[in-house]
Amino acid sequence: GHKWGYGEEDGPSAWHKSYPIAQGTRQSPINIVPEEAVYDSRLPAITISYDNCTSLNISNNGHSVVVEFEDMDDRSVIQGGPLENAYRLKQFHFHWGGKDCDGSEHTVSGKTYVSELHLVHWNAVRYRTFGEAAAAPDGLAVLGIFMEKGDGHRDLHTITDALYMVKFKGSVANFKGFNPKCLLPSNLKFWTYPGSLTTPPLHESVTWIVLAEPIRVSDKQMTKFRMLLFSAEEEEQRKRMENNFRPPQPLKGRTVRASFK
Numbered sequence: 001g002h003k004w005g006y007g008e009e010d011g012p013s014a015w016h017k018s019y020p021i022a023q024g025t026r027q028s029p030i031n032i033v034p035e036e037a038v039y040d041s042r043l044p045a046i047t048i049s050y051d052n053c054t055s056l057n058i059s060n061n062g063h064s065v066v067v068e069f070e071d072m073d074d075r076s077v078i079q080g081g082p083l084e085n086a087y088r089l090k091q092f093h094f095h096w097g098g099k100d101c102d103g104s105e106h107t108v109s110g111k112t113y114v115s116e117l118h119l120v121h122w123n124a125v126r127y128r129t130f131g132e133a134a135a136a137p138d139g140l141a142v143l144g145i146f147m148e149k150g151d152g153h154r155d156l157h158t159i160t161d162a163l164y165m166v167k168f169k170g171s172v173a174n175f176k177g178f179n180p181k182c183l184l185p186s187n188l189k190f191w192t193y194p195g196s197l198t199t200p201p202l203h204e205s206v207t208w209i210v211l212a213e214p215i216r217v218s219d220k221q222m223t224k225f226r227m228l229l230f231s232a233e234e235e236e237q238r239k240r241m242e243n244n245f246r247p248p249q250p251l252k253g254r255t256v257r258a259s260f261k
């Protein structure tokens, strides 16, 4: 697809030129205003079954750092909440800032977090391939987890200690045996709303499930994320990978539901 990024020329404010859906009616992220969210007592809890997940590799795609999973069967799925069936875990990745003043994509009453973790799942009940699901209105379910500054997260260090292997765009490294359930906060209360991918192609195919409780990440761990590069090894200019977040988009009449009062 067309080259896009997070810079002055190729950043979020320019994406609409190649991806007109950027100005669509269900774009993500959004600013979540808890007082305006509708508590829905009929929303079941979300159930996350990652016990038999199979992580494959960690890679730098020039936009973020991604850990991919084996997704040929229902070994790791999310279900419940707003979802009508089980969605298979495909990958997780992060968005972060250059300093601690911003970095997350979703905001809560205008509050930004230093980073945001996205666990991407696809509807393998209704769609044959991930690519097909990624373009379908009920194709994806992304679990968003805020990351706030604090003492280091024990299990996050497994990831931050591996980042040196994928410094450059296009690098891939073995990353087996990692189970992301260790990254979940203790409380799974959430907000949910119909939205989109927050990067091109910006497909309006995501049921967002954003957890209200953040996990903590240390300064040292954030420094390791910021040592990644947007650039490939052979490129002249080395650009640090930071501020790879899209700002909140218009709600356009959507309702945000809350699983809690």
Ligand SMILES: CCN[C@H]1CN(CCOC)S(=O)(=O)c2sc(S(N)(=O)=O)cc21
Pocket: 061, 063, 064, 091, 118, 120, 130, 131, 134, 142, 196, 197, 198, 199, 200, 201, 206
């Ligand atoms: C850099 C490219 N990012 C996207 C790549 N994919 C979409 C196209 O694939 C066929 S995807 O489904 O893995 C997702 S989820 C996601 S976010 N930030 O909304 O969770 C962005 C992307």
Ligand SMILES: [Zn+2]
Pocket: 093, 094, 095, 118, 198
């Ligand atoms: Zn994301």
